[in-house]
Amino acid sequence: MTERFRALVVRKSDGDIMNVSVQELGLSDLPEGSVTIRVAYSSLNYKDALACAPNGGIVKSYPFIPGIDLSGIVMTSHDPRFTAGQPVLVTGYELGVTHFGGLSEIIRVPGDWVVPVPESLSLREAMVFGTAGFTAALAVERLEQHGIRPDDGPVLVTGASGGVGSISVAMLAKLGYEVTAASGKSQLADTLRNLGAAHVVSRQGWQPERPRALDKQRWAAVIDVCGGDILAAALASTRYGGAVAAAGLTAGGQLPTSVYPFILRGIALYGIDSVYASAAHRTRLWSRMADEWKFIAQDNEWIHEISLQDVPEYTARMLEGQTWGRALVHVAAED
Template identity: 60%
Template sequence: MTEHPLPQVFPNDFNALVVEPNEAGDILPSVRSISIHDLPEGNVTIKVAYSSLNYKDALACSPNGGIVKSYPFIPGIDAAGTVVASADERYQVGQSVLLTGYEFGVSHSGGLSEYVRVAGDWLVPLPAGASLRDAMAFGTAGLTAALSIDRLKNHGLKPEDGPILVTGASGGVGSLSVGILSKLGYEVVAATSKATFEPILKQLGAAKIISREHLLPEKQRPLNKQLWAGVVDVCGGNILASALASVNYGGAVAASGLTAGANLPTTVLPFILRGVALYGIDSVYASITQRQTLWNRLLTDWSSIVHTDGFVHEHTLQEVPALTTNMLQGASEGRRIIRLEE
């Protein structure tokens, strides 16, 4: 890639969360000082203001997460900040940008670092008037939620068609889906196992809250009573199978996660007897056109969602190791953003 000069104000070293083996051979995340020479190649360098914490980041900090292929490594699949050096004519020094997806935080050093260096093709300019903090309060979770709901709308689902079920509603994608669907006028039924998060879900616009156990019947059936016009699912496994069994004729499911497992223990019956559509949602390689369109909506029409009291929690880089442990244990709720600028 094209080399580019760094600004004179660029520090000799800065902090990043680095995952690497310790002396005992255990894979552990820790905050330490690195330099620009430790970052991979790229034609745009960014001073990161905020990152966010996602389940994939927690896996990257885990020795058995299956995300990181070589060490040392900097995780973080999201970042928002200011360009400090650029060899890409589309991006100028001082411009605010955001980044999610591609190989960022997976095979390319990620956003849990005070500075990152990436390909300009991966960037989205921050919409006018939007804040870097709000961008990361949405992050990959927000983009995935928006893609899921966009797919259901393109399927033809309208608010008058009936309620939309959102599974895993206490997590990032689930809770943001509740907020977006409510803004669009849909009746939202939120499924969660965390009673403590129910007040937040009500603030976000959930019309009804059901227990996760409601979707885990003792006997799984491929077809049940029709209840949902559509579903936003982040769980997979038995929960997705149960949700499919209760989708209305001609309805649709947008699936983006596997927190309840990668298997899908169902039959073809929901698809061939009720005409249900199952859409897979991937935000990693979404087109730049989709990204720009949906980020504009997230950070303008729907920005109030991430201002809901008690929904977004701000943390420091030093707090990330403990937060990832909680996330892997299922103890995390709402959105966790990481402030990197002083």
């Protein structure tokens, strides 16, 4: 096969100067894998923005194609679980980290990474959810497993204007939880309420002026995508026996807290990892998204569809905290 295709390629010079641009490649440029996919959509996540940055700490070797998720159609498969023409998606594993990612019109991956797209979801809808949606679903499920119920009290979602946060708000609201959405972007209050938030607060509106080991008990549970001081404040203000699901680090990887929330209030801190979830877990949660939460992927108010050429500028703004909602990348040259 001599087919040529376009991909977003990241190159780095000895002087740490990054070049991120759309280039033409051939199939021989792709890494090994048992399933070759013609990509329709990808999405942009914070990890993708880091992959396009000089000191992002994500990419180890160059040139590289970023993109930690994709949806598309199988072109060829040496894995008996998948056939040509089948709609599939890929999130997590090493995609877009050490293995060429989804910001490419054609990609080749191991069969163990591939998940069939549920019949009721389009390729576009699958990537409106993407890694962010799958991560949000994992976090919501973890709170349910802890025993948090809608009548237990309000649930805080931090970083609510981002991908994981906004989808978490909508998922929790659909399940009947009273959701407080915390965001630094006050202009998005109406959007967050339309997604289901009962209350929208600023960072200053719920965090104390000075960090406290224990604060007033406010939240039955929390989904946090920020880390750092924000996660510490969330832990300090979670009610006795509550749970906090940590799913991101946009505010930093450090956690300046103490043992007090854990030993005096019995709070549980759950780490949410979407990268290495089992195939069975993925299939089950994607089916749930396609069933209970499909409406989220059909609400275009918070979805920004862009092209491959738009990605460098968008990821730069993402690192500066100037983006919100979901960035859906229409990768295919034609549908």
